[in-house]
Amino acid sequence: MKKSKLSSFGQSRICPICESNVGSAATKCLVCGAELASDDIQSNAEIPASSVKVRKSSVNVPVTVIIGAITFMVLGGLALLLVSSGNNPFLESTATITPSATSVPTFTQSPTKIPTKLPTSTSLPPIVHKVIEGDNCILIAVTYDVSVQSVLQLNGFTQSCPLLVGQEVLVPVPTATPAPTITSTMVPLALTQAARPVHVVSAGESLSSIAAYFGVSFKSMAEVNGKLPPDYAISIGESLTIPIDMPLPTSGPTPTETSLPPYPAPNLLNPSDGQAISYVEQAVSLQWTGIANLREDEVYLVTVEDVTSGKAKRIQDSTITTRYVLNVDMKPSESVPHVFRWSVVTARQVGVSSEGLPLYEPAGITSEVRTFTWSGIGINITETSNED
Numbered sequence: 108m109k110k111s112k113l114s115s116f117g118q119s120r121i122c123p124i125c126e127s128n129v130g131s132a133a134t135k136c137l138v139c140g141a142e143l144a145s146d147d148i149q150s151n152a153e154i155p156a157s158s159v160k161v162r163k164s165s166v167n168v169p170v171t172v173i174i175g176a177i178t179f180m181v182l183g184g185l186a187l188l189l190v191s192s193g194n195n196p197f198l199e200s201t202a203t204i205t206p207s208a209t210s211v212p213t214f215t216q217s218p219t220k221i222p223t224k225l226p227t228s229t230s231l232p233p234i235v236h237k238v239i240e241g242d243n244c245i246l247i248a249v250t251y252d253v254s255v256q257s258v259l260q261l262n263g264f265t266q267s268c269p270l271l272v273g274q275e276v277l278v279p280v281p282t283a284t285p286a287p288t289i290t291s292t293m294v295p296l297a298l299t300q301a302a303r304p305v306h307v308v309s310a311g312e313s314l315s316s317i318a319a320y321f322g323v324s325f326k327s328m329a330e331v332n333g334k335l336p337p338d339y340a341i342s343i344g345e346s347l348t349i350p351i352d353m354p355l356p357t358s359g360p361t362p363t364e365t366s367l368p369p370y371p372a373p374n375l376l377n378p379s380d381g382q383a384i385s386y387v388e389q390a391v392s393l394q395w396t397g398i399a400n401l402r403e404d405e406v407y408l409v410t411v412e413d414v415t416s417g418k419a420k421r422i423q424d425s426t427i428t429t430r431y432v433l434n435v436d437m438k439p440s441e442s443v444p445h446v447f448r449w450s451v452v453t454a455r456q457v458g459v460s461s462e463g464l465p466l467y468e469p470a471g472i473t474s475e476v477r478t479f480t481w482s483g484i485g486i487n488i489t490e491t492s493n494e495d
Contacts, residue, residue: 122136122139233278234279235277236251236276236277238276243444245480249381249480254415258277261279306349307346309343311450311476314329314334315408316469323351323353324353326466332348341421369472372452372472372475373396373451374395381480382479386483390433391433393430393433398453405454406456408452409422409423413437413447414445414448414478437481442482445480445481446479450476451473452473453469
């Protein structure tokens with residue numbers, strides 16, 4: 108058995124460089140890569156047995172080195188790959204101090220007061236009126252309390268206003284005039300003329316009704332705004348100063364004068380509401396029923412206004428009878444009918460102006476406001492004077 112082992116072992120050779128076993132026909136050492144020559148290679152058969160044992164023990168050293176080298180190369184490659192990717196395993200990771208969020212004290216915000224929006228006027232669609240027999244633009248305007256021009260403009264009509272029975276006419280919705288409001292009551296001693304409010308006259312108002320609304324005397328109202336008797340004329344759209352620093356005297360016991368109860372509103376008779384006066388008429392007679400026997404200082408105040416002409420034609424006159432004649436001075440010259448409004452109120456004289464004219468204030472309730480139409484013949488008449 109020993110003989111066969113030696114025979115088998117004798118077929119191998121030893122590398123002279125690394126002393127590794129190589130094949131008998133090998134020309135290159137597989138361990139160190141040295142070129143092998145036939146004379147450089149020593150056969151295992153020539154080596155003593157004691158030497159063979161030594162060589163066997165030395166073969167394990169180079170293999171361990173090779174394995175370690177391979178392991179080092181693999182680990183080095185992995186380390187290089189990690190370094191190139193930004194993760195360096197050889198550097199000690201420095202702990203990054205992340206600042207913690209400091210809690211900021213929060214304050215509970217008080218609810219914001221939202222201002223209340225004032226109601227805005229919304230344009231309403233026009234009213235559709237169906238024409239019946241006897242209708243014209245003036246009567247339609249009077250019926251809906253709007254101006255004739257607004258009806259003409261909305262429908263694209265000419266001044267002649269041709270209408271057909273059954274025709275639909277658009278009528279603008281009348282704009283309601285808001286009543287004047289006083290937001291705060293001021294102490295009378297603190298009031299000055301600079302604090303006096305201004306009121307814009309709307310349709311159907313008179314100087315007396317405005318004075319009564321604001322609680323000031325009619326006399327003060329007339330003097331501040333320069334209104335003179337007998338008519339105390341005001342116009343729609345006119346701005347009047349309200350002397351609220353001159354209020355009515357506080358009620359109290361007055362031994363010299365006893366306040367009389369207000370008279371009821373006069374009852375208007377002629378012309379009827381909406382009546383059309385012929386163009387051939389040169390005067391219009393206004394009539395109403397008397398409310399009582401007037402005192403010496405009491406009269407009827409009659410207010411007449413040409414709505415079509417605007418504030419250019421408006422009168423306010425006094426009479427002690429229940430009839431007032433509107434003369435030709437108020438008659439329109441053109442053939443287009445004009446709308447007139449008129450009303451009556453009982454008044455009482457309260458003094459005399461600097462011009463010597465009587466000053467009146469209402470002594471009762473104003474009558475209803477009636478309308479009528481009146482037209483001319485379409486010829487402008489100019490006055491001529493004959494020179495001697």
